[in-house]
Amino acid sequence: MRLLLILLLYFLNFNHSLSEIIFEERFEDGWKDRWVLSDWKRSEGKAGTFKHTAGRWAADPDDKGLQTYIDARHYAISAKIPQFSNKNRTLVFQYSIKFEQDIECGGGYVKLMSAYVNQKKFGGDTPYSFMFGPDICGTQTKKLQVIVSYQGQNYPIKKDIECETDKLTHFYTFILRPDATYSVLIDNRERESGSLYTDWDILPPPKIKDVHAKKPSNWDDREYITDPNDVKPQGYDSIPKEIPDPKAKKPVDWDEEEDGIWRPKKIPNPAYKGPWKPKVLVFRFNLRKLITCSIFKHLEHGVQKIKNPNYKGKWKIPWIDNPEFVDDPDLYVWKPIKYIGIEVWQVKAGSIYDNILLCDDPKYAKEVVEEIWAKNRLAEKEAFEEAEKIRLAQEEQGKKDKEGEKKRNRGWRHHKRVLHFCFTVFYF
Incomplete structure (x- = not known):
């Protein structure tokens, strides 16, 4: 039993040793040596600076991050990291953010960059490979930005993922796998998942509708038709409305010379049914049942219809191969990541960035959230309520x-x- 336990611990440690932590920043001692504050917008008086703080409320006042603290400013800071390629590897990017301000309009995202970056000039026009994080503006925009760059063009995710907007710390995690599938987690709970192929318009669709296709002339899309056997009988219009009474008898004293030719009186013809009409249904139940009755749906002006034996279904424009589609099996592969940067504009400042992580192990990222957020969230909430x-x-x-x-x-x-x-x- 003891041997099995030792082997289990060995394999667990072995698996962890195979994973790699590319960059992890908790803004402890020495963080200033790793991060470079940009001068972008500074000459215009529009650049903000960051404050190293745990904020006005925190579970641990010694657990500090970087806070934006001047309103209506552009913020830009970056760190150079060991080069990381996600080819044949899982990419995990994660960080925490706390909006201590009543954020009216501003970003809370982080960028990953592949090309060389002059960190003192890092700003909004600096190309990036990936942008991820909350973006809030008014009551309409409260979403999570997930933007992927491909061949020099940025592609936002097509799905709407709502971000957190309260004043507590939340962890945002993005996982990209070698099969091009992804997951988005907030506080270790999956909020969205899918594929780069379907949830971004990066590649043209493999199939498109044939705009030149036309419905065949012999295509019958009438689901119900009038009963072809329900036709007017031959000679129907010749049936008289009245006929001589067959039981009538000429009176005995009838004198044709004086009274004229005797003709029996007319009576309604029992064979006469009036002007011919197709068969109709007679319903003997209430109106509500009549409306929901499937037969009723296939009546036209009271005429009963039957299933069309030649019905082929509703004609649809066929899909064809898209001649512009070229598959890219390495769609998930980004150019090697070299920098991590925070570049946002905020009307009201007060956001605290912390616990930035880039690695290839989703389990380790999960452990970080459990270690920090799960352990501290109640204490942080109590501190917030007291501050309020x-x-x-x-x-x-x-x-x-x-x-x-x-x-x-x-x-x-x-x-x-x-x-x-x-x-x-x-x-x-």
Whole structure:
């Protein structure tokens, strides 16, 4: 039993040794040596800087990240990392972010870059291989950006993935596998998955509709038709409405010389059915059942219809091979990643970036989330609620102070008017 346990631990450690952590940043001692603050927009007075802090509320005040802290600024900072190629490997990118501000409009994403980057000039126009993270603007835009670059063009994911918008820390994880499948996780819970081939318009579709196709002239798409056997019988129109009464008898005293030719009286002809009409159905149930009855759906002006034996279904435009489609079995392969960068613009600042991870092991990324977020989220929530109580109390006190100031000002104005009146009366 002991031997089995030792072997199990060995294989677990062996599997971990095969995985590789390319870059992991928790913004502890020495982080300034790894990150370069860009001067992009600084000459225009529009560049922001980052503050190394745990924020106004945190489970652990010593667990610090980088916070944007000046409103209406562009933020750009980057780190050079060991070159990483995901060919035949799983790529895992993960980080945490906390929006301490009431974010009105701004990004909270991170970029991975492959080409050489002049880090002091890193900015919004710097090409990137991948952009991932929350993007919020007003009440309409609260989505997770997942943008992949391919042959110099950026392709956003076609699916809408909602991001978190509260004021607590959340982990965002993107996993890309060698079979081009992906997963997006928030706080270790999968929010979306699929394939690069289907969820991005990177490659032209392999099949397209044949715009030149036309419905064949002999294509019968009538599901129900009038019963062809329900036709007007031959001679139907010759049937008289009335016929002589066969039971009538000429009176005994009838004198044809005086009374004329005797003709029996007419009676309704039982064979006469009126003008010919196709067969109709007579329903003997309530209107609700009539509306939902499948037979009723196949009536036209009360005429019963039958299944069309020649029905071929609704004609659809056929799909054909797309002549512009060229498959790329290495669609999942990105140019080797060399830099990680934060480049955002925010109306209101206050976002804290932390726990940035690039590796090839989804299990390790999951363990990081469990170690930090799962362990600290309740304590962080309590710290946030306590901070909110203090903030609301301060706001309430501020309102009272303002009201008191207004009352004092009103009293002073009143005394001033009285003094002015007294002075005027005394002087004159």
